Amino acid sequence: MGRSLYSCLKTRDQSILVAAQFQVTWERSRLQDRRSSAAPAAPAPSRSSLCQNLDPSPALSQFADPLPVPLSINLSDSLHQHLTLGAYKIMQKLHRDLSATPMYAFGASQLSASVPGPTLLATQHVPAYVRWENHIDDPTHILSVDKSIHWANPTHGGVPIVVHLHGGEVDSASDGHPDAWFTYKGDTGSSFSSLNHTYINEQLPMALWYHDHTIGITRLNVVAGLSGMYIITSQAEGEILPVGLPLVIQDKQFYEDGTINFPEIGIIPSYHENWCPEYYGDTMLANGKIWPYFKVLPQAYRFRILNACNARFLILSLDNPDVYFYQIGTDGGLLADPLNLTSITMAPAERVDVVIDFSGLANGASVILNNSGPTPFPSGDIYQMPPATYAIVKFIVDEEDGYTEGILDADYMSKMNFTSVLEEEKAMSEEDVVGSRFLEVVEWDDNNHMPLIFTLDNRTWEDAVVQTPIEGTTEIWELMNLRINAHPIHIHLVQFQVLNQQSFVGNSTLLSTCSFDIAYGEEGTCFIEAPREPYAYQRGWKDTVITWPATVTRVLIRFTQRDGSAFAFDPSKGPGYAWHCHIVDHEDNVMMRPFQVTPNNTLAALTRNTASTRLYV
Known part of the structure; x- marks a missing residue:
């Protein structure tokens, strides 16, 4: 293993400067070793599957199919509290x-398997036990595996999987550790312990999701279909709100025969045979259907929206000015103060909990849910987007055949007080912070500004663990994005809150003449503004946050349950947890780092390399 670049740097500002140079040769021996063990490059395919230059999908009519609602499985009833789910082709x-x-x-069987998978309904304080099995007996993946990047590489071939409950407070053996993968033939990763996962469901009501998390091929398995929603409810919430309807949004590209068009030739084939920095499909899907329609009654519905795209950020809007989003929740559950919004920005893996009220519309009226998120985000040209990626789903008011579930009472606005649901929540305070971690989001390019590899804190997944927070303590993580595009950062195990954001000079030359230790307004600082409040849609509890370009995003993390009490399990046991970019194409190319929770009785102090006592300036 090559030595981490971070270990060669003497100060944080030096680290930032080196990371900002962009035109580097990054541990070529490591890349060369991986390339030498990979299979010879395949000949160019007859149909274009070149990274970011894929053949367009066949022309398809919009709004030709009804929106399916995934099957729901209640994990709190006696029949399904011990559930077996399999991955099938x-x-x-x-x-x-x-x-x-x-x-x-x-x-639960090949016959019932679907994309997305069944929605798992859990009840707060009622544990569930899910056995995840792998029934995919393909000798190779249906999509091209790039063996030049660090991946599972099972001895006997096949398709490795491991399931991560995204946003779940679970012990690390049930978290879906990237190295805990397993195959149909029985090969397992170094962190594998069991097919049986325990979900204690001590969290407040919220919408989570489950998806594959296998090292090096998460992007492939998610595009191929291995994901679904997991919703935690409670009696208190049920007295106010219906569970709501899942709306899982993805983008894909297709060949004429219906197969998924995924890159087979990488952006730099001499380095990575078929890895592509971002996968953007030209076709939008909702709940596994391409541009569906959904018949609704003239009433208000609750939707649990998930951005399940690999890399596409969504800017959602409704094309009728009289209809808007009433956002009542985020990744981490209900908001104390709901928001009226005309648009919502969602990074991959983020969830929003919204009410859409159709009660003022006439029978037969329609409302289209649109997307205007540029690719890449936010620097891409919106006018270069494939026109078909604007529309997602059409809602049609139908007084006779409208869907009858997920509907709120007519006087729902008078019930939008979530005190009874949130009473177990304990607010976090900066006064409790024991230290802050200054962590860089970095892309390493070749001499032609083409991306080779992505890192966090100038380290990769294979480098040693340096983030070792103590259970029960509160930290600030300062996530510094040095690139021109946004990265969504997901932290396993915990829900956190966005404290503030602060922009800095984006020019690498200027970075060499300033310091991040100097406060905004003083000579020599790199900051170009004072810390600002997070955007409205980034407030509340979250597990995934957008880190904006040339910006430090500070998140407040308490390594406890939301009520401030210790976890119901020992988070220091097992293989540990991960934090990573949730553009899964980046994650697979090592933009992911492990962290290990330190037991509460440990007296080890935070060190300079893992955390300093410096707070934001």
Whole structure:
């Protein structure tokens, strides 16, 4: 293993400066070792699957198919509290005029497996036990595996999987550690312990999701279909709100025969045979259907929206000015103060909990849920977006055949007081902070500004653990994005709150002449503004946060349950946890780091390399 660049740097400002140079040769021996063990490059395919220059999908009519609502499984009833779900290869019809698509899907059987997988309904304080099995017997993946990057590489071939409950407070053996993968033939990763996962469900009501998390091929398995929603409810919430309807949004690209068009030739084939920095499909799907329609009654509905795209950021809006989003929750559950919004920005993996009220519309009226998020985000040109990626789903008011679940009472606005649901929550305070970690989000390019590899804190997944927070303590993580595009950062195990954001000079030359230890307004500082409050849609409890370009995003993390009490399990045991970019194409190319929770009785102090006592300036 090559030596971490971070160990060669003497100060944080030196670290930032080196990371900002962009035109580097990054541990070429490591990359060369991986390339030498990879299979010879495949000949160019007859149909274009070149990174970010894929053949367009076949022309398909919009709003030809009804929106499916995934099957729900109640994990709190006696029949399903011990549930077995498997990963299967299936053929799924994604559009009326497109041949069935080969996919990987979760389900209780191959017959019931679907994309997305079943929505798992859990009840707060009622544990659930899920056994995850791998029934995919393909000798190789249906999508091209790039063996030049660090990946599972099972001895006997096949398709490795491991399931992560995204946003879940679970022990690390049940968290879906990237190295805990397993195959149909029985190969396992170094951190594998069991197929049986325990979800204690001590969290407040919120919408989580489950998805594959296998080292090096998460992007492939998620595109192929291995994901679904997991919703925690409670009696108190149920007295105010319906569970709501899941709305899982993805983008994909297709060949004429219905198969998924995923890059087979990488952006730099001499380094990475088929890895591509970001996968953007030209076709939008909701709940596994391409541009569906959904018949609604003239009433208000609760939707649990998930951005399940690999890399696409969404800016959601409704095309009727009389209809808007009433946002009542985020990744981490209900908001104390709901928001009226005309648009919502969502990074990959983020969830929003919204009410959309159709009660003022006439029978037959329609409302289209649109997306205007540029690619890449936010620097991409919106006018270069494929026009088809604007529309996602059409809602049609139908007084006779409208969907009858997920509806709120007519006087729902008078009930939007969530005190009874949030009473177990304990607010975090900066006064409790024991230290802050200054962590860089970095892209390493070749001499032509083409991305080779992505890192966090100038380290990769294989480097030693240096983040070792003590259970029960509160920290500030200062996430510094040195690039021109946004990165969504996900931290396992905990829900956190965005404290503030602060922009700095984005020019690498200027960075060499300033310091991040000097406060804004003083000579020599790198900051160009005072710390600002997070955007409205980033408030509340979260597990995934957008780190904006040339910006430090500070998040407040308490390594406890939301009520401030110790976890119901020992988070220091097992293989540990991860934090990573949730553009999964970046995550797979080592933009992921491990962290290990230190037991509460440990007296070891935080060191300079893992945390300083410096707070933001």
